[in-house]
Structures are given as structure tokens and as C-alpha cells.
Amino acid sequence: MDLSSENLIPQVQHSDVGHGRGVYVSTYGCQMNVNDSERMYSLLEMANFTPVASPEQASLIIINSCSVREKPVHKVFSEVGKYRKLKQKNPELKIGVGGCVGQQEKENLMKDQPMIDFVFGTDAIDQLPTMVAQAFAGEHRLVKAQFQHRAPYHVETLVRNPGVSTFVNITKGCDNFCTFCVVPYTRGREKSRPLKHVLQDINELIGRGVKEVTLLGQNVNSYTSDCGADFADLMEKVAQETKIERIRFTTSHPKDFNQKLVDVMYANQPKICEYIHLPFQSGNSRVLETMNRGYSREEYLQKIEMIKKAIPNVVLSTDIIVGFPGETEEEFKDTLSLVQEVGFETIFAFKYSPRPFTKAARFEGQIDEVTKSDRLTRLFEAHDLMARELVKRYEGQTLEILIEAFDEKRGNLSGRSSQNKLVYMPGDASLIGKTMPVKITKAFPAVLRGEILPVQ
Numbered sequence: 001m002d003l004s005s006e007n008l009i010p011q012v013q014h015s016d017v018g019h020g021r022g023v024y025v026s027t028y029g030c031q032m033n034v035n036d037s038e039r040m041y042s043l044l045e046m047a048n049f050t051p052v053a054s055p056e057q058a059s060l061i062i063i064n065s066c067s068v069r070e071k072p073v074h075k076v077f078s079e080v081g082k083y084r085k086l087k088q089k090n091p092e093l094k095i096g097v098g099g100c101v102g103q104q105e106k107e108n109l110m111k112d113q114p115m116i117d118f119v120f121g122t123d124a125i126d127q128l129p130t131m132v133a134q135a136f137a138g139e140h141r142l143v144k145a146q147f148q149h150r151a152p153y154h155v156e157t158l159v160r161n162p163g164v165s166t167f168v169n170i171t172k173g174c175d176n177f178c179t180f181c182v183v184p185y186t187r188g189r190e191k192s193r194p195l196k197h198v199l200q201d202i203n204e205l206i207g208r209g210v211k212e213v214t215l216l217g218q219n220v221n222s223y224t225s226d227c228g229a230d231f232a233d234l235m236e237k238v239a240q241e242t243k244i245e246r247i248r249f250t251t252s253h254p255k256d257f258n259q260k261l262v263d264v265m266y267a268n269q270p271k272i273c274e275y276i277h278l279p280f281q282s283g284n285s286r287v288l289e290t291m292n293r294g295y296s297r298e299e300y301l302q303k304i305e306m307i308k309k310a311i312p313n314v315v316l317s318t319d320i321i322v323g324f325p326g327e328t329e330e331e332f333k334d335t336l337s338l339v340q341e342v343g344f345e346t347i348f349a350f351k352y353s354p355r356p357f358t359k360a361a362r363f364e365g366q367i368d369e370v371t372k373s374d375r376l377t378r379l380f381e382a383h384d385l386m387a388r389e390l391v392k393r394y395e396g397q398t399l400e401i402l403i404e405a406f407d408e409k410r411g412n413l414s415g416r417s418s419q420n421k422l423v424y425m426p427g428d429a430s431l432i433g434k435t436m437p438v439k440i441t442k443a444f445p446a447v448l449r450g451e452i453l454p455v456q
């Protein structure tokens with residue numbers, strides 16, 4: 001069957017592998033990993049496993065770990081080590097490692113840690129029930145970590161409890177090969193889901209009570225559907241052809257962020273939120289070139305100007321790396337000045353750390369840890385001062401807040417504005433899923449506090 005011509009998403013097979021046994025997935029990493037874990041839970045529930053709240057209750061433990069930052073392999077080994085007693089108590093317990101670390105390390109993981117029963121890569125998630133069945137049937141040291149380069153990217157969004165706001169994958173992988181980044185090696189070549197599949201998923205999620213979707217990919221701006229639609233076309237279709245109330249997207253790449261998308265965002269407000277996460281990584285053009293980012297400082301600033309001109313209320317956040325190999329003090333100061341010039345309300349900043357397979361790991365001029373830490377501290381301090389001033393403008397404003405959750409202990413509701421500001425306010429659970437006018441009484445860099453106003 002030609003699936004794309006039928007406009008159908010392939011359906012997942014159901015079979016009783018679990019016999020009701022407990023499964024626990026331990027997740028480290030980015031939103032992609034969190035989404036993958038949701039997919040694993042859903043697939044395993046369909047195979048009759050029962051999600052449990054702690055490893056002690058599980059007969060199957062899966063570690064889904066990121067390898068973008070930190071020391072991922074050590075983290076996996078130390079976590080598996082914690083399960084030694086559980087495995088001694090219950091020899092039937094199976095332990096699997098997936099995600100980017102599984103993709104990157106493959107059989108190496110089992111060589112060094114014999115308690116691991118199976119390893120699977122980022123393209124093998126849908127084979128998880130089969131692998132688990134093999135593991136419970138006594139097969140040991142299973143590895144499935146081949147990229148399916150030629151297979152189309154046809155996955156339905158599998159979320160157990162989507163809540164008010166949820167993520168929908170639209171692309172996977174990345175072809176950009178930034179010199180610091182391991183993603184092209186752990187997630188493979190970039191692929192996009194057909195536009196019709198994305199719309200179908202969103203319509204189903206709306207039927208389950210979802211009010212807001214975040215379209216998710218490593219580089220959403222290079223999305224290309226099999227029908228030729230680009231990311232701006234997809235955003236327009238989602239805004240105009242579904243009843244979803246709010247649309248967000250992440251992550252954008254500055255080199256692919258274009259006027260067409262800005263025009264679609266402007267034309268479809270308030271459905272498309274006034275928030276953009278646009279990583280710049282370094283404020284210096286020479287460093288950006290050695291990072292292979294595909295834009296200069298000036299070009300990045302031109303994109304920001306284009307966005308702010310069309311959407312004056314837009315709130316911007318970004319990712320930054322300090323201490324990239326060869327970065328001088330003056331070049332680091334260019335990063336500090338770019339943060340001030342753009343006026344980011346939120347930054348996600350990290351010290352450079354060499355990742356396996358990447359070009360930058362072999363660059364000369366690696367910066368020592370003390371200098372990297374010093375630069376990171378100075379960046380956070382400078383940003384914090386600025387952010388405290390920036391957020392004061394919210395005090396006294398009335399924002400439309402989509403209520404997402406209720407904290408029973410504190411009697412507090414929480415929700416987000418179009419600009420992705422997290423707001424806490426008194427109220428009751430009956431308001432979850434509703435968009436309410438909220439007067440902001442106090443603004444801090446990370447959260448706002450407010451009071452719900454009567455609806456006019």
C-alpha cells in the first residue's frame with residue numbers, strides 16, 4: 001500500500017508481550033527524548049506492560065539518555081549500577097538502553113556493563129516491543145541501532161496523557177553538521193513527516209482535549225513535506241485548517257528563518273504564539289564560522305530585526321555556547337553584547353564540551369575549564385540583571401493565559417501566555433484548558449504571578 005497516497009499513518013501493532021508487567025522509563029535530555037520516552041511507554045502499554053512510578057516496581061527498565069551534553073555514558077553506567085540489587089532480587093528484570101546514547105555507543109555499552117540486556121537506537125523505537133519480547137524469551141545482548149536512512153518518517157504522535165499542551169514531531173535528524181554537535185550522528189539524516197499526517201495527528205489530539213501544540217524538530221525551519229509544503233506552509237495549514245487554539249514551534253535555525261514564516265506568524269495571530277526560540281550560539285562571526293552555523297552576527301541581527309518589525313510583542317529566547325575552541329576574551333564579549341542588543345528574556349547557556357565524532361572535538365585551542373566556567377558565570381550574571389529589568393514591564397499588564405495545571409497542595413493554577421511566560425495564580429482545577437485574562441501582579445525572570453480577572 002502506498003501510504004502517502006492513502007494519507008494514512010501506519011498503525012502500531014498490538015500484542016501481549018508484557019502480561020501486565022511493570023515498565024519504568026528513565027529519561028535524560030531534551031524535549032525530543034521526553035517525546036521518545038512517551039512513545040516508548042505508549043508502545044509498551046499496547047504490548048500490555050503497565051507504566052510504573054519507580055524502578056523498584058518494574059520488570060522492565062529502559063534508560064533513554066541524551067548525548068548532547070554532559071558525560072552520558074558514565075551517567076548510564078551509574079544508573080544501571082543502582083539497579084544491581086533489583087536485578088539480584090528479580091533475575092527476570094530486563095534493562096535496556098535507548099536514545100542517543102544507545103545510538104552512539106551500541107554494543108560498547110554491553111561490553112562494559114553486562115547487566116544491560118539490550119540496546120536500541122533512535123530509529124529503532126518502533127521495534128521496542130519486538131526487542132523486549134526477544135529479551136524476555138531469553139535472548140541476551142541484543143543491539144538494534146541501524147539508521148533507516150531510506151525509510152520515510154511516518155510516525156503517529158503517541159502520547160499517553162497529552163494534557164492541555166503537547167508536542168508533535170514534524171522532523172527528525174539534522175543535516176547541518178554544526179562542528180560542536182553530535183545530533184547528526186545520533187539522530188541521523190533529516191526527514192520530515194508528510195503534512196497530512198501532521199494535520200491528522202493534531203486533529204486527533206484536539207479530540208483528546210489538547211488546546212496547544214508545539215511542532216517539534218531539530219531544525220523545524222527546514223521542514224519539507226512530500227507534497228512540497230515548507231514550514232511556513234505547514235504553520236499556515238495548522239492555523240487555518242485545524243481548531244487548535246495555540247501553535248508553537250521549536251527549534252528554529254537562524255539561517256533558515258525567513259520572511260515568509262514571519263508573514264505567516266503575523267497573519268495568524270493570536271493562534272501562532274508570539275514566542276521564538278532562536279539559538280545564536282556565539283555573538284562573534286569568526287566563531288560562528290568555525291561552528292559551521294551558516295550565518296554571521298550581522299545576519300543573525302538582521303533576522304531579529306525582521307521578526308521584531310512584524311511582531312513587536314515577540315519574546316525571544318536562545319541557546320549559547322561559551323568557551324568554544326579558540327574563543328578569545330574579545331570574542332566572548334561579542335556574545336555578551338549580542339545578548340544585550342537583542343534583549344533575550346531567557347537564555348540557555350552552556351560551556352563547550354567536546355562530543356564524540358564532532359569536528360570541534362579535534363580543534364586546536366581547547367579552552368580550559370576555569371575560563372569556561374568564568375565566562376558562563378559572567379554571562380548568567382549579566383543576563384540576570386537585564387532579565388530582571390525586562391520582565392518588570394509585565395507588572396500591571398493583563399495577559400491571556402492558557403491554564404495548564406492545578407497544584408492541589410498550594411491551591412495554585414499555572415499556565416502560559418502567548419509569549420511563553422509561565423504564570424502562577426490562585427484558582428481551581430475547573431479552569432484547566434481555558435484561556436483566561438490574568439492581571440500580572442509580580443514579575444520575576446523565570447515566573448510571573450497574577451490574578452484571574454472576570455471574563456467580560
Ligand code: SF4
Pocket residue numbers: 174175176177178181182183184218219253
Ligand atoms: S542545527 Fe546544528 S546544533 Fe542544531 S541539531 Fe543540527 S547540527 Fe546540531
